[in-house]
Amino acid sequence: MFETKTKAEKFRMLIKIVFPILVTQVAMYLVTFFDIYMTARYSTEDLAGVSIGSSFWVPVYIGLAGILMSITPIVAQLMGAKKKEEVKDAVQQGIYLAVILALIVFIFFFFSIEPLLSLINLEPAVASVAKNYIFAMSFGLVPLFVYNALRCYIDALGSTRISMFISLLSAPINVFFNYLLIYGNFGFPELGGVGAGYGSAITYWFVMLIAVWIIHTRKPFKSFNIFRGWAKLSFIRLREISLIGVPIGIAIFAETSIFSAVTLMMSTYGTITIAAHQIAINFTSLLYMLPLSISMGATILVGFEVGAKRFNDARQYSWISVAAAVGFSFVSAFILFSMRHQIAGLYTSDPAVIQLAVQFLIFAALFQLSDAVQAPVQGALRGYKDVNITFVMALISYWVIGLPVGYLLSTFTGFEAFGYWIGLIAGLTAGAITLSFRLNVIQKKIAAH
Template sequence: MQLSAYTKEFSKNLKLAFPVMLGQLGHVMVGLVDNLMIGQLGPAPLAAVSLGNSLVFIALSLGIGFSFAITPLIAEADGAGDIENGRSYFHHGIILCAINGVLLFLLLLLAKPVLNYLDQPPEVVELAIPYLEIVAFSMLPLMVFQAFKQFADGLSQTKYAMYATLLSNVVNVVFNYLLIYGIWIFPRLELEGAAIGTLVSRFFMLWFIWEILRRKKKFAEYFRWTKKEFLKAAIFRRLLALGFPTALQMLFEVAIFTATVFLAGLLGTNPQAANQIALNLASMTFMVAVGLGVAATIRIGNQKGLGHYRELRRIALSTFLLVFLIEAVFAIGFILLNDILPTFYIENAEVVLLAAQLLVVAALFQLSDGLQVVILGALRGLQDVRIPTIICFIAYWIVGFPVSWYFGSAERMGSMGIWLGLLAGLTSSALMLYLRFAYLSRKLILSKPVPEAKTNIN
């Protein structure tokens, strides 16, 4: 097949993915704003945000993973023109996400004492605990927001979550500025002020997406609630069957990145602060890949609902090629600007030098990191989640973490060794996931060898 067969899909992929990219970048921007503002207070507060968020990100990965089950089911129902099933998945998804929000909030509160047993700098732990307590409460509005977001994404309406997220960042910046530094009539709360800003912005984000979706005519049928639709065990089972493995996939990946925070903390406050800077920058480019992963889920789900398997494979390969090209540009940028980017966070010379070294490794795993998340999105569109979950565990915890643990000690390679483990894990994940997708897509095509008419649907 000619290259143009794939490149001609780039515009459709980007049309779906671009709002998701901006929306996901908006989530990261909340952390970026916190890091930039708190970085002015010194290395210890910056390291405390990193430590507190390490637990939050684990909880977040579980909650978002469960919510991801909504998108392929909505997309498949939309492709088949089945509004009734789509509405049922949406309503049950909201209930499930709300329950998850409450459970994750309680889980984070119960997990606070863990910070005292991770051999982290005492001054960092002392600052991290009150920050964590406040941010934990923001899991409630954020999880319900995710239900609305994944529903809209499944209908290929990705722009509304973007609007909500970007506007919530404005709210976050304003409250951060007022509460971190004590501007005007507001008290100087430093880290706790940043946490309150995050909390307020997430409640705003939920209110905004609910308000805008319920007023749109396109969504009117989905917002009709009837008693007979509540608490259908079969619907919850299907959501959980997709959501639980997806949550584990995200947990395995987020947990290994969280492990780098703990391993860096064993090296001292400055290495931990440098690790946080590099992670924050890498996470921004990763969100671009997440956007394309969502586009892959939507488009593959649509084609699955239509039964167009050759188109399904071609469209998926177009998203893989697109993310590879985009991440290659980011990799070059990290290498060229590795000495400059950390200076936006902090002026400490040692932290800047360490972060610059980590960005070189981050540049190398941009390609595999982007590919693995988009291939996971395509597999999610096929509703194939169990084998990819096993693949993620093997890649990150059988391959990646041992490398980080061994080479990340102070007497070997330190922070660079920790990040080499990330590179090994992400690369093996991308390779194994691609082989899985290639196998399944060929199997589908062979099951329906009749030539298909091309479709313009998403």
């Protein structure tokens, strides 16, 4: 990364940083995407089970992994301030934290998943797939969390193409092991949806080992000696990472968990509704990788400029990121609306599931604009290390506005399951408005000083 002078240069720099992140995010998401897609081709019951399992897995994993995202602004600001010698310690402590978080999640799932599933009115076959899918995925927790820490370090140095290369390898590895373990090919056991969990866990180990090898042997990472001379576990450094990371994690958890909560609450409508809802969410989440990637790019670029005390450049990067995401949101909405029948047909041949999924995809098209605003705004705020007020706003938007609106509409009106999607639109819109206001306030305060 380097200093840019004009808005055109900034836009080119944003694209340079974001494109590899986008490919990386899509590649990493394809692990979950192919779990859902390949399971959908296996059976509707297994699809429902994996959907329920993912609804527990994704928010817990993403929320805690979000804590590790603080490594990106910390390292970016250290590099902007030319404090290269402090990067090694920050990353090593981040790896320690990754292992601790992975163990916490493993213990949580081991003791709580059966009691949690018993609270939901699920068919026995669906509940069994959900439980075993989560247990299978748990074998990949440590490498998944460690890779997240390493990736944040790689991206903070502006080497997002390396993350792209590593993540591109994950999709074919995952598809290969899913092919073996879901369908029982080449003499492997036929495990259905549970096989998708084991396939993902194996993939995470491969991806982490590749990242370790690159960081240890290739420039510019080799010069930092990340895996040599390990420092002792420092609670002071862990506290610094956590003070920034925990609010980030809570904000991400608040956003992702509302989608999972909606999936779980829709379980009362039956297996077909769960399957149709998951198809719509799965494809929409794939499109969300674009604003999410712009958000991560904004964190890197804003953090770099703030570290160098070029606050006007940081402000310009913030709003260029928002403008870019909004522009692309219209393309996403068009794809969802105009190709909704084809999208649903990719996942299943069940006419009842397709008919319902097509209707859900219309609602998905409607919240593309809100997603496109709130994601890069959150990314910019993380670049400023402004995370505490942000997570409060996220909690209010999604859980005080979004989910209650969805519950009221589904319970007391004729919208039924569609009421939850209207609630999602309301929550995401509220988040976009409040977070934009917060970013503007932060930038005005900096300008005033």
